[in-house]
Amino acid sequence: MGMPDAVKKCETRHFINGEFVPSSDGGTFEVKSPYNHETVAHGMSFPYSSPSSPLHPALNAHPLLHLVSEATTTDINTAVSAAKAAFPAWSALSPAARGAHLSRLAGLIQAAHEPLSHLDASCMGRPVSSYFDAASCASEFSQFAAEGWLAQGSSSLHTPGMLNLVLKQPIGVVAAIIPWNAPVIMFGMKVAPALAAGCTVVLKSSEKAPLSNLWLAMLIKEAGFPPGVVNVVSGHGRPGGEALASHMDVRCMTFTGSTATGRRVQELGAKSNLKRVVLELGGKSPSLIFPDADLAKAAVETQFSMSLISGQVCIANSRIYVHESVAEEFQAAFAKAFQEKKRGDPLDPTTDQGPQADNIQYNRVKDYLEAGKAGKGKLEFGGNVVKMEGGNGFFIEPTVFTNTPEDAKTMKEEIFGPVVHINTFKTEQEAIEKANDTEYGLYASVYTEDLSRAMRVSKALEAGSIGVNCTSPARGSDMPFGGWKGSGQGREGFAGYSLENFLETKSVMIKVSEEVKPVAVAAHLQ
Ligand code: NAD
Numbered sequence: 001m002g003m004p005d006a007v008k009k010c011e012t013r014h015f016i017n018g019e020f021v022p023s024s025d026g027g028t029f030e031v032k033s034p035y036n037h038e039t040v041a042h043g044m045s046f047p048y049s050s051p052s053s054p055l056h057p058a059l060n061a062h063p064l065l066h067l068v069s070e071a072t073t074t075d076i077n078t079a080v081s082a083a084k085a086a087f088p089a090w091s092a093l094s095p096a097a098r099g100a101h102l103s104r105l106a107g108l109i110q111a112a113h114e115p116l117s118h119l120d121a122s123c124m125g126r127p128v129s130s131y132f133d134a135a136s137c138a139s140e141f142s143q144f145a146a147e148g149w150l151a152q153g154s155s156s157l158h159t160p161g162m163l164n165l166v167l168k169q170p171i172g173v174v175a176a177i178i179p180w181n182a183p184v185i186m187f188g189m190k191v192a193p194a195l196a197a198g199c200t201v202v203l204k205s206s207e208k209a210p211l212s213n214l215w216l217a218m219l220i221k222e223a224g225f226p227p228g229v230v231n232v233v234s235g236h237g238r239p240g241g242e243a244l245a246s247h248m249d250v251r252c253m254t255f256t257g258s259t260a261t262g263r264r265v266q267e268l269g270a271k272s273n274l275k276r277v278v279l280e281l282g283g284k285s286p287s288l289i290f291p292d293a294d295l296a297k298a299a300v301e302t303q304f305s306m307s308l309i310s311g312q313v314c315i316a317n318s319r320i321y322v323h324e325s326v327a328e329e330f331q332a333a334f335a336k337a338f339q340e341k342k343r344g345d346p347l348d349p350t351t352d353q354g355p356q357a358d359n360i361q362y363n364r365v366k367d368y369l370e371a372g373k374a375g376k377g378k379l380e381f382g383g384n385v386v387k388m389e390g391g392n393g394f395f396i397e398p399t400v401f402t403n404t405p406e407d408a409k410t411m412k413e414e415i416f417g418p419v420v421h422i423n424t425f426k427t428e429q430e431a432i433e434k435a436n437d438t439e440y441g442l443y444a445s446v447y448t449e450d451l452s453r454a455m456r457v458s459k460a461l462e463a464g465s466i467g468v469n470c471t472s473p474a475r476g477s478d479m480p481f482g483g484w485k486g487s488g489q490g491r492e493g494f495a496g497y498s499l500e501n502f503l504e505t506k507s508v509m510i511k512v513s514e515e516v517k518p519v520a521v522a523a524h525l526q
Helices: 005-009 056-061 073-092 095-111 113-124 133-150 183-196 211-223 237-246 259-271 295-311 324-339 359-374 428-436 451-460 495-501 518-525
Strands: 014-016 019-021 039-041 154-156 162-170 173-177 200-204 230-233 250-256 276-280 286-289 319-323 378-381 399-402 419-425 443-447 465-468 503-511
Touching: 005 113, 005 211, 014 073, 014 211, 073 162, 073 173, 073 200, 073 230, 073 237, 095 113, 095 133, 095 183, 095 211, 113 133, 113 183, 113 211, 133 183, 133 495, 173 183, 173 237, 183 200, 183 211, 183 250, 183 495, 200 237, 211 230, 237 250, 237 259, 250 259, 259 276, 286 295, 286 428, 295 324, 295 419, 295 443, 319 324, 319 428, 324 378, 324 399, 324 419, 359 399, 359 419, 419 428, 428 451, 443 451, 451 465, 495 503
Parallel strands: 173 200, 173 250, 200 230, 250 276, 286 319, 286 443, 319 419, 399 419, 443 465
Antiparallel strands: 014 019, 014 230, 154 162, 162 503, 378 399
16 A cells, blocks of 8 residues: 555654654664565664764655664663653652643544554554554553542551651653554553653663654654653664663663563663563463353454454463363354454555564464474464465464463463464363463453352462453453563553552651640640
8 A cells, every 4th residue: 555654754763852863873773564575664774874974864865765763872871861861850740730741642642543553554564454552542641641649658647656658759760661562552551650650761662663652752742741751762672672671770661572571671670770670571361261151252252362463462362271062163153253354454444464563473473383283283274374465474374273282382482473272171170270371471361151150260360360251452441450470570551550660659757746835735725
């Protein structure tokens, strides 16, 4: 459908201290469409794209040469310094004054549905047909515009002779590192609560999907935020991400991404200044289908969970356990819905399934398909890449394996593609044990009409969120979100939890004299 206007109009430089600036060494990186491999943004390396190069203005002005800046350690230092300088004034504002900025931004994001959807479709293949990310991000900003007031401590008179106050204060500069699969949603989940708490932010987007975050930076400028309050940099994990994770002036790192990178970010935080680290990581989420469940509904919903963004969702129910008595019926309904997908250009509003995000993701899923086919499970359908007519996009067939041994690699590791394992169980206990036999614990679901069983199973499942007669992406916006075990630490999502990530706690003890002076009493009685 051609390169959308938003790509041509989008800023490609870092947003630091209220201005768009190139990288300190002029470095840039390339972004290609995973649908047709067209260049969305060109990458040119030093010295050709250096600001000091005589070629630089010409390159930047060239309509086809769209250069996304790659953050250096110097850029990270500059961005953190800007956030640190902006912190005293921003944290001193009332929640209402900060909220006014957040509200304005929410309105601008809501109105930017089209460009944001086009940018994510172009960079990482997210189909525009199911794009709810701008609405979700806008709703984070409008929610937290009102919730800064909730950053409150407590008081007590329980210690004789003392008035005790517990104060909540913004922690300082917050760094956010986010993945590519939902860049606009992630931006809202990190930045909105941090700003509402009174913190200033440096966010590094993913190298696979930098443009929608840069569009959000354009909206931040338009909304009139003071310089330095929000800084948005683009680039890879090295050097930019690591420089941020190691920075001595960053007091809280909120990270969403893979478990392996989360571990590294935690390590860098510990080695530098022991900054607080919040981790939202990977998943291998189970869905349990009991014989009394509404099987048709369960099949449609569990396949949708695996189809959304071509299976590239942290909470996708990639392991399904169905009672053996209804397995055949469930699998038939699942297969029908899972295979009925229109593959194509993610910019086309009639497309259901887009490509995997890039060649790295595509090759990774291909490797898992080979491992699955070589293993002891049965390939029911799929298992191949898709050759599109007239195109060379990174498409993978929706794939189902059944009866795979629980210890198989593909049962244990996150595939991040439209690949699902369906296994059977005989008893409730067996289903729970299999569901919990994983190092992940992000989301789990249970389908049954028996309320007692639903509650027993929900209690036994080791996951941060449980869907009963619903599955991911279903979530409650007034509930915390996060993972057990290797799926993370800390919670996001609801004011009481998200705000807490960005607050320090201080105890103030005030000694109060309990003695009532007789002179004062006498004076009062006269
Ligand atoms: P990733 O871990 O490869 O990258 C995530 C971010 O970390 C990117 O911005 C990347 O540039 C940066 N990064 C990479 N190496 C780094 C390093 N050494 N130091 C600092 N930063 C570094 O993950 P991804 O491929 O972008 O995203 C997919 C993963 O994210 C999946 O595992 C998925 O389950 C997870 N995810 C989790 C949630 C959640 O809420 N739990 C939501 C979305 C995605």
